[in-house]
Amino acid sequence: MGRKSKWVIAAVIGYFTLSSVVQCFTFHQYDYPQKNEPFPFIRWAMFTGSRESIPEVTVYEFQGITASAKEVHLNPAKLFFTPNAIALYTKAQNLGDAILNGPLERKMQAVRQLQFYMDGLKRRYESGNSGEKLKEIVLWRRTMPMKDGAIIPEPFKEPESIAIFKATYTQ
Numbered sequence: 827m828g829r830k831s832k833w834v835i836a837a838v839i840g841y842f843t844l845s846s847v848v849q850c851f852t853f854h855q856y857d858y859p860q861k862n863e864p865f866p867f868i869r870w871a872m873f874t875g876s877r878e879s880i881p882e883v884t885v886y887e888f889q890g891i892t893a894s895a896k897e898v899h900l901n902p903a904k905l906f907f908t909p910n911a912i913a914l915y916t917k918a919q920n921l922g923d924a925i926l927n928g929p930l931e932r933k934m935q936a937v938r939q940l941q942f943y944m945d946g947l948k949r950r951y952e953s954g955n956s957g958e959k960l961k962e963i964v965l966w967r968r969t970m971p972m973k974d975g976a977i978i979p980e981p982f983k984e985p986e987s988i989a990i991f992k993a994t995y996t997q
């Protein structure tokens with residue numbers, strides 16, 4: 827290895843070392859917007875807004891009704907062991923949005939996919955709760971306020987929650 831290549835390697839390692847040290851400081855990255863951002867030391871914040879910047883958030887939740895009329899919260903992340911539980915949440919979010927706002931062809935596709943998804947939830951719930959059979963699964967869309975001090979609405983209750991899709995099962 828030549829003398830010139832050692833300097834190039836040292837310069838590259840030095841650049842990344844310096845960049846890593848500089849990124850340990852926030853540089854007011856949560857003050858948005860800023861007048862200038864000196865490249866390459868730009869702001870990078872995962873959540874640049876505050877809770878006050880989002881008035882409300884929407885979540886999709888599954889409710890199961892057993893044969894004995896007991897209401898159960900079906901949380902896919904708790905029913906299925908997976909290192910990526912967000913994928914289960916995102917799937918429900920995408921299917922719920924497609925049913926509500928998608929074009930007709932996408933709605934029909936989402937209904938079929940959601941039926942398969944709910945069938946999986948049913949099988950998983952019943953395998954872990956022997957003797958309990960689900961007769962119905964409902965996908966609910968719940969809107970929750972994001973302001974400090976706001977009362978979080980109960981799941982599966984109208985008007986904050988809206989039933990989007992229902993799958994009925996015979997015993």
